[in-house]
Amino acid sequence: MRIMPNRMDRGFFKYQEEFEEKALAVLRSGWYVLGKEVSGFEEEFAAYTGADYCVGLANGLDALWIAFRLLGIGKGDEVIVQGNTYIASVMGITINGATPVFVEPDQYFGMDADEIEAKITEKTKAVLVTHLYGIASRMDKITAICEKHHLKLVEDCAQSHGACYDGKMTGTFGDVGCFSFYPSKNLGAFGDGGAVVVKDKQLADAFKIFRNYGSEKRYYNKIVGANSRLDELQAGLLRVRLKHLKELTEEKILIANRYTREIHNPGILLPELPEKASCVWHQYVIRCEERARLIRYLDEKEIGTIIHYPIPPHLAEAYAYLGHGEGFLPKTEHLAKTVLSIPMYNGMTDEEQEYVIRALNEFE
Numbered sequence: 079m080r081i082m083p084n085r086m087d088r089g090f091f092k093y094q095e096e097f098e099e100k101a102l103a104v105l106r107s108g109w110y111v112l113g114k115e116v117s118g119f120e121e122e123f124a125a126y127t128g129a130d131y132c133v134g135l136a137n138g139l140d141a142l143w144i145a146f147r148l149l150g151i152g153k154g155d156e157v158i159v160q161g162n163t164y165i166a167s168v169m170g171i172t173i174n175g176a177t178p179v180f181v182e183p184d185q186y187f188g189m190d191a192d193e194i195e196a197k198i199t200e201k202t203k204a205v206l207v208t209h210l211y212g213i214a215s216r217m218d219k220i221t222a223i224c225e226k227h228h229l230k231l232v233e234d235c236a237q238s239h240g241a242c243y244d245g246k247m248t249g250t251f252g253d254v255g256c257f258s259f260y261p262s263k264n265l266g267a268f269g270d271g272g273a274v275v276v277k278d279k280q281l282a283d284a285f286k287i288f289r290n291y292g293s294e295k296r297y298y299n300k301i302v303g304a305n306s307r308l309d310e311l312q313a314g315l316l317r318v319r320l321k322h323l324k325e326l327t328e329e330k331i332l333i334a335n336r337y338t339r340e341i342h343n344p345g346i347l348l349p350e351l352p353e354k355a356s357c358v359w360h361q362y363v364i365r366c367e368e369r370a371r372l373i374r375y376l377d378e379k380e381i382g383t384i385i386h387y388p389i390p391p392h393l394a395e396a397y398a399y400l401g402h403g404e405g406f407l408p409k410t411e412h413l414a415k416t417v418l419s420i421p422m423y424n425g426m427t428d429e430e431q432e433y434v435i436r437a438l439n440e441f442e
């Protein structure tokens with residue numbers, strides 16, 4: 079049996095008719111940028127997350143860097159971020175000229191809240207939390223620290239659509255919740271897409287102006303902005319997917335629970351969740367000290383895996399200028415050497431799940 083790490087086609091075919099109907103309707107409407115699909119999606123996604131406002135953007139990276147820009151964070155400022163995130167989180171900070179200050183992860187792949195305060199200086203302006211792999215971070219501690227030190231809080235929710243901490247959805251704890259709708263994400267478009275959720279009307283309006291060349295009224299440009307609009311076609315298709323996101327997430331939770339129940343191998347560590355946190359299983363990430371051998375073994379059985387992520391941002395060539403060498407973040411670097419994402423996708427059959435579980439249990 080051949081099993082790929084992800085199967086986005088299954089997510090499409092499950093609702094094929096609805097997607098095709100919506101795509102045709104948008105194509106035939108004659109209106110392709112900033113119309114009723116985008117505003118409809120913004121309303122529905124705000125309602126889904128429990129946020130007051132949502133603004134659609136072109137992608138997740140734009141959501142991040144525009145968030146820091148509009149929060150007034152730039153050159154000379156520091157932003158605390160976890161070392162084990164996707165590099166886009168860090169780029170959201172550095173595009174604005176601000177400096178990322180890295181902290182190590184906790185045992186749940188989230189930012190270690192107990193490490194934050196030691197990293198705060200007079201230059202610290204914000205904390206950026208990534209709810210990595212779909213696991214909600216420990217937001218009680220993190221929000222308390224941000225309040226105490228008057229720091230802005232930005233959440234990278236590119237992997238956590240629908241994940242909650244203490245019953246409250248990720249993205250709604252801080253000043254800005256940044257989402258990506260890249261096709262492989264839990265709420266995936268059929269191309270690029272992104273959004274922010276915010277509770278402040280003024281900030282929501284600022285995003286709307288910024289994404290459209292800094293203009294509220296056509297040809298009257300208040301500020302230098304960007305072209306970062308979610309398009310009508312993607313917004314329409316996202317509305318279709320959003321209607322089914324609850325059931326899609328529940329399906330992933332069932333698969334993850336089965337993995338957790340049935341994978342028993344002393345050489346393999348399974349993911350755990352913090353108390354009060356829920357997980358939407360963007361990825362199911364195991365850890366193995368003998369990862370290279372495990373990958374080869376699974377490869378022979380035609381089970382595809384991915385490493386999220388093999389090179390932590392502080393060791394990426396792009397960030398050589400920060401001057402952090404190997405050994406700077408031992409926990410982060412150890413994760414980069416041991417994590418492995420096993421197949422996890424909507425539409426994964428029982429046979430496919432069994433095949434993966436058996437293979438992992440038989441690895442010695």
Ligand SMILES: *Cc1c(COP(=O)(O)O)cnc(C)c1O
Pocket residue numbers: 137138139140163164166167208234236237257258259260270271272
């Ligand atoms: C995907 C992702 C992003 C970037 O989103 P894009 O839409 O691809 O720009 C940022 N952060 C994390 C954690 C991601 O997984």
